[in-house]
Amino acid sequence: MCLLNILFPKWCMGCKSYGSPLCPSCLKEVSYIREPICIVCQEPSEHGKTHFRCQKHCPIHQTTTIFQYKGVGKSIIKQFKYGLRQRDFIDALGKLDKSWANELDFIICHTPNLVLSPIPLHKNKLKKRGFNQAEIIAKFLQSKRKILIINPLIRTKNTPPQAQIKDRTHRGQNVKGAFVLKENHLITNKNILLVDDLYTSGATAIEAARELKKHNCDKVYLFTIAHGIR
Ligand SMILES: [Zn+2]
Ligand SMILES: [Zn+2]
Numbered sequence: 001m002c003l004l005n006i007l008f009p010k011w012c013m014g015c016k017s018y019g020s021p022l023c024p025s026c027l028k029e030v031s032y033i034r035e036p037i038c039i040v041c042q043e044p045s046e047h048g049k050t051h052f053r054c055q056k057h058c059p060i061h062q063t064t065t066i067f068q069y070k071g072v073g074k075s076i077i078k079q080f081k082y083g084l085r086q087r088d089f090i091d092a093l094g095k096l097d098k099s100w101a102n103e104l105d106f107i108i109c110h111t112p113n114l115v116l117s118p119i120p121l122h123k124n125k126l127k128k129r130g131f132n133q134a135e136i137i138a139k140f141l142q143s144k145r146k147i148l149i150i151n152p153l154i155r156t157k158n159t160p161p162q163a164q165i166k167d168r169t170h171r172g173q174n175v176k177g178a179f180v181l182k183e184n185h186l187i188t189n190k191n192i193l194l195v196d197d198l199y200t201s202g203a204t205a206i207e208a209a210r211e212l213k214k215h216n217c218d219k220v221y222l223f224t225i226a227h228g229i230r
Contacts, residue, residue, distance in 0.1 A: 200228035
């Protein structure tokens with residue numbers, strides 16, 4: 001056993017067994033999203049592109065997600081977001097089936113001037129939590145694919161967590177006007193891949209995308225680790 005494992009023992013984020021941040025049996029339980037879906041109607045769509053008929057409701061061009069927010073996947077996200085297991089989370093991501101990377105590479109290959117933009121937290125929430133989970137995920141992606149990270153948005157409204165609001169319409173209202181663009185020049189002619197840990201209705205990412213599109217960026221994409229199926 002390596003010395004690091006003795007000094008910093010690993011516990012599975014799924015079942016709490018000793019040995020690894022994601023044990024082989026929990027790894028098998030992850031519900032991968034094998035068939036990409038449209039963020040608006042949540043019906044299958046090629047490469048997760050927003051259907052033409054759905055685009056009037058949504059400024060996001062295409063969405064990529066790794067797994068469903070349930071079972072082991074839910075446990076991993078919760079421990080990452082509310083706990084202290086950031087390193088283990090990144091290690092666990094490294095163990096996942098790599099098919100999600102094909103969808104990300106599809107976006108990268110077909111999209112010039114692509115930059116990553118983690119969805120910001122309100123400053124009060126950032127102070128309380130101590131880190132922005134979206135930023136950690138963006139840095140993970142950057143380490144794998146060498147894409148620039150920019151932070152053009154500020155979150156000006158400290159909204160209650162979307163998970164506490166059940167209805168899709170109210171989720172939209174909850175985050176309405178929540179983001180303001182701080183640096184216009186950062187996004188001109190850029191394609192922006194928004195990054196977050198989780199989306200359910202997509203209302204937060206859609207609101208962030210609206211603010212970006214208002215100021216002349218090119219297309220907006222979304223990458224999340226998990227999708228909370230409605
Ligand atoms: Zn386990
Ligand atoms: Zn659709």
